[in-house]
């Protein structure tokens with residue numbers, strides 16, 4: 001949940017090399033365009049335009065081609081389109097955001113303690129306030145629990161569900177839909193489970209709020225390039 005001044009957040013003016021606003025809601029076929037412009041979209045969302053269930057299923061069909069440890073396919077996708085479960089989840093998401101300030105700030109590394117948290121940022125609060133209006137909320141779950149302290153087991157557990165969640169987000173983007181990768185809801189996992197009938201041995205991961213965008217311009221984020229984050233043949237060694 002880091003801040004990124006270059007992210008458009010569905011609210012910026014047209015930059016160079018971006019998806020033109022008129023393309024919002026239309027499919028994008030260029031792979032690198034999709035991967036490089038799948039941003040968090042919290043504004044300019046069309047709450048009134050339904051998202052066809054078939055399109056969501058099409059995207060989930062793509063997502064489940066992701067790698068899965070031991071071929072378990074433990075991922076489960078809970079799609080909320082009815083007003084009542086959406087309202088319940090939206091309320092719990094807001095509760096989680098409000099509680100985050102106290103829960104997290106003291107546990108952050110010292111260099112991050114002065115950073116604004118989601119509850120301090122209008123765009124994040126805006127998403128939370130409108131969560132119940134989203135045409136669809138997709139909760140990506142995995143059967144089982146990463147109970148082991150063993151790092152390898154944890155990597156295997158989450159590594160068997162998060163690639164599918166990211167493929168889903170890319171597929172939604174490629175279909176002209178806006179989403180945001182959110183994890184705040186996990187803090188309210190027990191109450192979400194009770195509200196939605198999710199069994200105890202199911203782990204909740206990412207919540208993707210889904211809507212068509214209204215002219216949001218999504219562009220590449222300003223990030224460190226490959227040369228800054230890649231080592232060759234030995235830790236900290238550059239290619240040349």
Ligand SMILES: Cc1cc2nc3c(=O)[nH]c(=O)nc-3n(C[C@H](O)[C@H](O)[C@H](O)COP(=O)(O)O)c2cc1C
Nearest residue numbers: 001002003004007039040124180181182183184221
């Ligand atoms: C692990 C993780 C958790 C996140 N949780 C939330 C969240 O709960 N709510 C939210 O609005 N954004 C959340 N985000 C989105 C980040 O704030 C966002 O990815 C970041 O600011 C970069 O912007 P971009 O996605 O547009 O590139 C999360 C991102 C990650 C990777």
